[in-house]
Amino acid sequence: MSKKITEKKPSPITAILKKATLYLYLLVISVSYFSTYPETYDEKVFLGGDNAAYYLLGKAIADGEGYVNSHLLNSPAANHFPPGYSFVIGQVLKVTDGDIQTIKHLNGFFFLCVLLLIFFIARKLSKNDHLAFVTSMFLLFNMHYLMYSSIVMSEMIFAFFSLLTIFAFIQRREDIPFYKSPWFFVGIIAMIFAIYIRTQGVVFLGVWILWGIVRKNWLPMIVGVSIVVLALVPWQIRTSNLGGSGYQKQLKMVNPYNKSLGEVDFDGFLTRMGNNATRYLGKEIPNAITPRFYVNYKKDASGVVPGPTVGGYLLGSLYIVLLVFGAWRLKKWRWFMLFYLGGNLAVFLCWPDVWFGVRFMFPVIPLVTFLIFFGLFELVNIVLKMVSKNKRELAPALALLFLVFCTLHLKPYDQYKRKANSPYPLNWRNYMDLSKWAKEGIPEGSVVACRKPHLFAIESDKKVSSFRYTAELDTVLADLIDNGVTHVVVESIGFTATFKYLYPTVQKYRDKFRMIHRVDPEEILRQKNPAAFKGKNSTGAFIFEFNPNVGYFGEFDENNKRSGQGKFIRTDGTVFEGQWKDGTLHGQAAFVTPQGEKYEGNFDKGKRQGLFKYTDTTQAVYNMVFQQDTLISKTKI
Structure with missing residues (x-):
């Protein structure tokens, strides 16, 4: 006959000590967080990844424009990222009337939530408060988590909803009907949020199904999956109508x-x-x-x-x-x-x-x-x-010895702290300062083509565009025109595309581009002491006004010099048209002034040479003879 085993109840003193330990650990985690987070908070806009795009999408939602790329020309519908994180950003911006720093602090708040959630998850699973405490403290000083706590990226909020889903799973009681358990619905809602934040969240859907099969919880599994799938249908319909998910296309x-x-094959x-x-x-x-x-x-x-x-x-x-x-x-x-x-x-x-x-x-x-x-x-x-026979008394407290592993984080923690409190590298500082200048320095309605356009849009509050990555400079120019670009930025932030494609286009069609501002604090030093900067690339950032209706239209030689038949329009309206060679008029050509005067004749390396037909503003016609652009004689016909 089997005996019923009952768990021995802890004494009142033990229960009080256990609860005091729990509160103490939660207090230490919270105090440590509020001591650490300000020390490592990076107020700079993160320069990599998709953080600027998330913020701009959230701002569009806050402004009532919807889930659109409002920083792009014509504000096309957004479809690259799932909308969950941008939706949260939008609601926070709407309520707080905040800016990107507000959203950075929001991620810091989610970091604290992650620390507390993993504590309670570890505590529930291990039944060991000490081990749960060690886990949270070890995570608190993890450089990657500290970094993402002040970056406007979806990783931190996704980690929060992932852990909330897991916590709801392990909290749900199986001895009562699932619909009577609030944790069932918390888990479902958290799972939906996780999937809407990052597509990676669909893993939970698979786990839910497999777990239901293993536990033979058929009805909760079917109901849960049905609710999640129905919640995802609107987004999938929208995605399909917009041509499919950008991420899914990238996976292929x-x-x-x-x-x-091209696309990857099976072997690949x-x-x-x-x-x-x-x-x-x-x-x-x-x-x-x-x-x-x-x-x-x-x-x-x-x-x-x-x-x-x-x-x-x-x-x-x-x-x-x-x-x-x-x-x-x-x-x-x-x-x-x-x-x-x-x-x-x-x-x-x-x-x-x-x-x-x-x-x-x-x-x-x-x-x-x-x-x-x-x-x-x-x-x-x-x-x-x-x-030892006393392992039950010794083992739980021994988990605190694992705190020694937190010392592994000291070096990367200090390195990140210095980085967070340092300014941008000079080349990036110049780029960001130029984007701030553009907010007031160029007209409303301008469209700026540049590298990292989302970053430029945050500070400039202007429409932005990328540019075509192709050595066919005519194609780059045509793309700028098609995108309604009014300004281009040439920078030194370390990407090759600008100097492979955009800057050569500016050089080839230099008369269509006029530099209106530069941020290059090293320029004076470079002029005073060129030897000190020998072999060193410029760190400057430059913005050019782009006018596609002026400059040269015509043929070029293999060195991108004007050569052959072409037309050149000055900003004052003067038009030169005819034969070109080595970048200048050479051969039969004509030019017309804004007042209506017209010269027709032969040019030699850009200078009028020989007999010219001249028509003045009254339509009177003269024969003129030039010698190297100097008028020799003028006879009315």
Whole structure:
């Protein structure tokens, strides 16, 4: 006959101490956050990624324009990003009448929420407040999380809704009807938000289905999936009507940054998965958990990015073993965790292998951190069980020793803190200062073509455009005209496209472009001491007014000099038309002044030479003879 085992109730003193420990840990996490966040807050607009685009889309929603690219000409409908994050930005801007700094602080708030959520998730799963505390503190000083807490990117809010979905999963009671559990609906709503913020959130839909099959919870599974799918239908219809998802199209490409390579085939897809698997194992996973582990993504002299090191493979393998062991030791939740991590891994492997870095695995870092610590903690438990009968009393508190691992974050933390409190590099500072000048310096209704157009739009509050990446400069010019461009920016922010395509176009058609402002504080020093700047590229930023209706229209030679038949229109309305050579009029040509005067004759290297027919404003006609542009005689006909 089996005996019913009852759990021994803790004494009142133990219960009080446990609750006091919980509140103490929450207080320490919160105080540590409010001490750390201001120290590492970066008020500069982040220069990479999609943060400017998210903000501009949110601003358009706040202004009542809808989910459109209001910073582009004609405000086309937006379709590249899911609308969730921009929607949240829009509502916050509308309520607070804030700016981009407001949204940066919003991400900081979500970082605090992530720290608290992972604490309660770890506490629920491990039944160990100490381990939950260590997990949150370790995450607090993770450089990647500190960085994204002040960047207007969707990673932080997506991490929040991902953890909220997981927390709702583990909080929901299965001994009552699912519709009576508020956590069921919290999980559904959080899942919908997660998918609307990043498409990666569909992993939860797969986890929900697999978990329902494993637990045989058929009705909750079917109802939950149905609600989520119905919630996603409006967005899918809109996406389909706009020609499909931009991200889905990028997934099919060999390289989204080089569309000429076309779509990836089956063999190429397998190669992509292999490249991603080795890189995640040896680079992303070690660096995501311990940013102190340096990862090199820079190309060497031969143009190749170095692969993972042996140390990277070993550390990555150790982390994977610990997190899988930790997930397995969760017993009831082992399959949930393995489904979730496995689903995310499948997504990571499918990304184009030119998309590298930890940002894609950002939302799983808190859970992976916990599972690694829990796996290590369980190993300690096993050892203690073998050597001591008092392991239950010793093991929980021993988790606090894991705080020593926070020292691994000290170096990258200090490096990031210095970076956050430093100004932009000079070339970027000049570019951003030029965009601020453009807010008042160029007319309303202007359209500016430049690199990083979204960044330029934030400070300038002007319509922006990119430019065509092609060596066919006529095509670049035609594209500027088609996009209604009124100004172009030539900068030195380190991208080759400007000096490969845009600046050569400005040089070739230089009479259509007039520089109206420059931000180049080194220019005076360069003029005073040119030797000191020898071999050093300019850091300046320059804005040109573009007038497609003036300048040269015609043929060029192989050196992009005017050559052959062509017409040149000055800004004052004077028109030169005829034969050109080496950039000047040479041969039979004519020019007409704005007043209606007309000269017809032969030009020699840009100068009038020989007999000319001249018609004045009264239509009187004269014969004129010129010698190297000097009038020799004039006879009325």
